[in-house]
Amino acid sequence: GQNIDQPTEMTATEGAIVQINCTYQTSGFNGLFWYQQHAGEAPTFLSYNVLDGLEEKGRFSSFLSRSKGYSYLLLKELQMKDSASYLCAVTDSNYQLIWGAGTKLIIKP
């Protein structure tokens, strides 16, 4: 079956760096997405990786290793507003999005 694994919850300190991991097993691969979802709100797009390597976008970076079925989202200079759930999703061979359950990130002052 198809599966995406992420930690359920992580805690980090304001100003620090946190890495949220995502491992996937899917039938084919056509890209990996990270979305941010604040409590009670809709998900919003953060990043997209289709080739191996690191994509940097401001304080957020996303890394992909297709051979390992692995990605991470790196958040630097954490701010209180970064408290949210982070959803990993993979597009399979049929271009269907498979979603992880999300990682709830708690930022402490």
Added chain:
Amino acid sequence: NAGVTQTPKFRILKIGQSMTLQCTQDMNHNYMYWYRQDPGMGLKLIYYSVGAGITDKGEVPNGYNVSRSTTEDFPLRLELAAPSQTSVYFCASNLETGDTGELFFGEGSRLTVL
């Protein structure tokens, strides 16, 4: 631009009632989707559409129906509501599934079936 608009935002239904969740987008996107999100679970695809007049089942279609008569609108119909349909429903759209395929979501509809 309004983006993706969903109504209603909240609704309480009694078991056996029916209702329609409305979704409209003004971005001229071909692809539209209905997801449900339960606590601690990933988004589950209910139905999707690749264009006006074309719809297809997703992972969890039972108990739901959709139609796509125009590019803009993609309503989700719940027939004979059951407690298992208590969830948060998100409508989403994108221009195409390939390439970046960034999804744009509506604000969500929180449905409770009692």
